[in-house]
Amino acid sequence: MGEMNVRVVLFAKPRELVGSPNVELALPPGATAADAWRQLSDEFHLGPLPRSFRCAVNAEYAQWEDRLTDGDELAVIPPVSGGAVGARQALVEIRDEALDPGAIAAAVQIAGAGAVVTFTGIVREESHGRMVRALVYEVYGAMAQRQIEGLAAEARSRWPISDVAIVHRTGTLSVGDVSVVIAVAAPHRAEAFDACEWLIDELKRSVPIWKKEVYTDGESWVEDRP
Numbered sequence: 001m002g003e004m005n006v007r008v009v010l011f012a013k014p015r016e017l018v019g020s021p022n023v024e025l026a027l028p029p030g031a032t033a034a035d036a037w038r039q040l041s042d043e044f045h046l047g048p049l050p051r052s053f054r055c056a057v058n059a060e061y062a063q064w065e066d067r068l069t070d071g072d073e074l075a076v077i078p079p080v081s082g083g084a085v086g087a088r089q090a091l092v093e094i095r096d097e098a099l100d101p102g103a104i105a106a107a108v109q110i111a112g113a114g115a116v117v118t119f120t121g122i123v124r125e126e127s128h129g130r131m132v133r134a135l136v137y138e139v140y141g142a143m144a145q146r147q148i149e150g151l152a153a154e155a156r157s158r159w160p161i162s163d164v165a166i167v168h169r170t171g172t173l174s175v176g177d178v179s180v181v182i183a184v185a186a187p188h189r190a191e192a193f194d195a196c197e198w199l200i201d202e203l204k205r206s207v208p209i210w211k212k213e214v215y216t217d218g219e220s221w222v223e224d225r226p
Helices: 012-018 033-044 101-106 141-158 189-206
Strands: 004-009 022-027 054-057 060-062 073-077 091-095 115-122 130-139 163-169 171-174 178-186 209-215 218-221
Touching: 004 033, 012 033, 022 033, 033 054, 033 073, 091 141, 101 115, 101 163, 101 178, 115 189, 130 163, 141 163, 141 189, 163 189, 178 189
Parallel strands: 004 073, 091 163
Antiparallel strands: 004 022, 054 060, 054 073, 115 178, 130 171, 130 209, 163 178, 209 218
16 A cells, blocks of 8 residues: 655644644554654654653544544644633634733623633743743644633533633734733632633643743743753
8 A cells, every 4th residue: 555645733842843834744554643753753853752742633632642544634732831602602712913801801791790700811021030022822723722612611511600701812922912811701709710710721731822932042932941
């Protein structure tokens, strides 16, 4: 049998090392995602597969031992920086423009909500003793959108919340810019606080969004920081 063609999508440091956001690989039939990494590593001298790296096949999280098929898109997922739900459509967006926390919070204020809790992430000027000039957010768009929609749905199932909004910025942000806004409306404040905290923790843990800190004396992807 002939070879199969797989498109490998790269982000953050692996993308920089390879010098391209995607690479076409010709693999033998039955090859796994791990086999694809080994071939990519041999060609670009990337070294062994880091244990912290995950993968996705056709925008769904997968296992490195999963077999690939011809035409698959394999995404290499380094550690991340850290729709329709219920009766209303959750506001879930990834934007490359400035975020307005007030407008996003207002979007979830509905009758019956006794509390609206908002988390606003802001680019700070100091990180681990180094002065920050900017942050660069890189996003695996389709998959990140799907993952955030899933978090909104799960929050709805865990707490009796009325509405939720999750909006994340992408691209280059200056000190003081808003990077993410999460707004949760609920009949009571306890549920709104709990859901909002859970959402930001899970977003940083599982959604494929990477953050590079640009300092006055260099730059570093967050997962690479000592």
